[in-house]
Amino acid sequence: MDIAFTGQPLDRADHLRRDPARLAELLQGDALLLVLEGLAPAAEAGTLRWVPLAEAGEGAELVFLGLMDGVPRFAAVPQEGDPDPAYAHQKSWAAMALLGAVDLAIYGAARSLADWHARHRFCARCGHETHPAKGGWQRDCPACGAQHFPRVDPVAIMLVEHDGCLLLGRQPRFPPRRFSALAGFVEPGESVEEAVAREVFEEAGVRLRDVRYIASQPWPFPSQLMIGCIGRADDPTLALDREELEDARWFTREEIERAMAPGSDGASFLPPPPQAIAHTMLRWWLEQ
Known part of the structure; x- marks a missing residue:
């Protein structure tokens, strides 16, 4: 992949x-x-x-x-x-x-x-200016001795499947007509699988089961680790959180195939860009 x-x-x-x-x-x-x-x-x-x-x-x-x-x-x-x-x-x-x-x-x-x-030029503990260490893979505070390391924020991104269809959503900041996989930060005290189920329920009102891992991607905007998963929904009824999602819909395999085809005209939505793991996950799903 x-x-x-x-x-x-x-x-x-x-x-x-x-x-x-x-x-x-x-x-x-x-x-x-x-x-x-x-x-x-x-x-x-x-x-x-x-x-x-x-x-x-x-x-x-x-x-x-x-x-x-x-x-x-x-x-x-x-x-x-x-x-x-x-x-x-x-x-x-x-x-x-x-x-x-x-x-x-x-x-x-x-x-x-x-x-x-x-x-991150200043210490989160005391506020003093910090200095690079270990070739830039660390910052040290000369005032309190704290050591700071480049952060990576885990984000769960998921395909939600029901009866041969996928649930995709769009946020207000997306380009027009673009839909993508739902996603959200993993919170303290939860596993990746728990984060997937929680985010889908919070954003779309859908309960998931059988969550499993697909693949991961470092995402430098600014520094996330995208953890791709897929889960199944028994009930397709949606209850959207409009603060998180502008829209969300179930798309058939045919609709996704048409949207992912190079130079396709008449597709019902624009897929995520090729650099995004959501694009790779959609291709993976079509090949299953």
């Missing part, structure tokens, strides 16, 4: 992250810098752009992405992070559509890490 943002080619070289002397050596020589426009990928002829690390400029805050072909790869932390949802990033989507799988995986990891640093 080909899933966007997976297949990471970089050796993250944890043994180097923990060695300040070796990290200092990596900053010299043939180290390369990933070019980002803010947090958007700067693609050139459909590939990521890399330049000599010296072009980062004096005083730039750098994160060590890892080694590829034996060459150290870095990214610079922007001045500001990104508070906007994924669908707000039209420039990023256009650039990502041109990238191959390997470059997309590199970009996703770099974006998540750089954005985390930009939005």
Whole structure:
């Protein structure tokens, strides 16, 4: 199953992250810098752009992405992070559509890490300014000694099946006519399966059973782990939470096939973009 943002080619070289002397050596020589426009990928002829690390400029805050072909790869932390949802990033989507799988995986990891640093410059315990450590895979507070690590937020995303149909929904911020799988954050004190059942009931009023795992995807907007699942509903009656969903409907296999067909006209909805795991899950379901 080909899933966007997976297949990471970089050796993250944890043994180097923990060695300040070796990290200092990596900053010299043939180290390369990933070019980002803010947090958007700067693609050139459909590939990521890399330049000599010296072009980062004096005083730039750098994160060590890892080694590829034996060459150290870095990214610079922007001045500001990104508070906007994924669908707000039209420039990023256009650039990502041109990238191959390997470059997309590199970009996703770099974006998540750089954005985390930009939005977590101060200690959550005492409020003091923090400083990067372990090559950018940690931030330390010199005032209280707290250590902070890049966060990954688990999100359950699910296909809901009943009598050969799937339940898909749309949020107000989606592009017109787009429907996708329901999704929600896993909350403290619950399993993934419990999160799936809770979210579907809260958003659509549907009770699920037989929840099982399909696949996962790192999602760099800003840094979620999308955990794809499928479950069955015995009763298709909907009771929508209008604060969460603008609309939700049951779609037949034929409707989904038509929507997922390349260049299809007359489809009853627009599917999620190919980079989203929801798109992959719909293809997986059609192939079952």
